[in-house]
Amino acid sequence: MYSVIGAGVAGLAVASELVSRGAAVQIFDPAGPPGPHGCSWWAGGMLAPWCEYENAEEPVLRLGREAIGWWQDRTTVARRGTLVVAGRRDLPDLRRFARRTEGFREVDAELANLEPDLHGFSKGLYFENEAHLSPRKALADLHAGLQARGVAFHAGEAPEGLQNAIDCRGLSARGALPDLRGVKGEMLVIRCPDVTLSRPVRLLHPRIPLYIVPRGNGVYMLGATMIESEDRRRITARSMLELLSAAYALNPAFGEAEVLEIGVDLRPAFPDNLPRIRRIGGRIYANGLYRHGYLLAPALAKGVADLALNNIHSEMVDEDRD
């Protein structure tokens, strides 16, 4: 019996991978089932390895590509690509983005067909093979799928001395993982039925990679800041201004949107912003998904299952000691 500690995207993905390989699993989380207490609740849910590669290490592209298929077996995935645009004065940033990435085609006149509600943009990059999902639905689907296969969820602390424990607690595990840090992210959920966008749109911005993800029924997720701070209490006025200005730049009708939610949390990250698997004293730690929770959770889960079930050390394993 394997005991997964933590029911965020990392823990549920690990449990799901283990169960799919025939292992018996139970899950502990003192906060109960997935909810606003975990940072994966606030994620964008973009499966966008090609776009992310603009500012990430090579494994993000290679491992991230496996994510779409993994998630399609477990939840609803929208395969509508990603559109990247820049304001007129930031067109050099669009050229730079194109130089640093692959898997896109340049669009100009076609832009109006892809997203008729984007106004004032003459050029964009269309990453046709990317996808997105709804994080909260994905968490709920994983949760339900595991329960249906007999996985017990314990809403409490894992008991001391647990055998075969797999620690997926995110930032709460930093006591055992001293090189883990929190990177603050802020996001908004807005409702604006006047604007129709059918795929994630990224607006290039000199400081923050801003994106808007359609959640259906006129609801959009607007994210996300990246701040080297561990203050998870509140959004700052500046961040809120920047997020809303981005939406307004995409279509001024967003000015009439209702603000439904404000999310603030910390992404667990290692110094190179890549996830890690460590086995220390019999316990496996899987952590550091950073801003790639949904993109890299499948690869992390496979790596954990390889180590736990077959003693195979995949590339994410950087430490294995008693």
Place this chain on the structure above:
Amino acid sequence: MKRFYGTELPNPLMLGTAQYPSPAILEQAFRTSGAGVATVSLRREGAEGAGAAFWKMIQELGVLILPNTAGCHTVKEAVTTAHMAREVFDTRWIKLELIGHTDSLQPDVFQLVEAAKVLTEDGFQVFPYTTEDLIVGERLLAAGCEVLMPWGAPIGSGRGLNNTYALRAMRAEFPEVPLVIDAGIGLPSHAAQAMELGYDAVLLNTAVARAGDPVAMACAMVRAIEAGRLAHEADPIEARDMAEASTPVIGKAFLA
């Protein structure tokens, strides 16, 4: 080499710490290039030690730390940020940045002089981010600054030295003052040019952090700065309009 408030820089590259793909790459850029000073912003990371994990990593780089007041628009904000910086990094150095214009991020030189005075009286050693204006430079020195940091071009623009005439004039006007080109550098050739003009250091961030390979670009910058410094010390030739052959042409058997 001139001293900055009594301190000799191990290397004339002052490198910013924002916008890198990851802290690991930031660290490698510093270690591999040998940049002498790390500039670090406090404002966005927030008060009450919220940025402590990141700041600790910067401190562990083992280079001189120059905290800045990036993003401040008023004297009051800048002074508060400077005090916070002194507490966090235990240094009297402060790069004073007071933004006056949203699109160009041009410094507000009037508030800059005022804040420089307040901070100097508070015991800070101020590195003011200013324009190439000579009179502003004089006022900053009168306010107690012992270093001037004129812009090359707007922050993050990568345009290089927009006004070499004025920057040369500034060097000539303040021969004893340590001068740093701050902002606008995009390429190593820009940094080399600054040093060829006789500047004492170069401060940059975006050109390295946002390059495809920040570590390689940091190394390129350090080498260009070294080349520019050596060239300046070597007393370069004057440019002229006509050719001046380096070997005599008269008296050869055959003239082409």
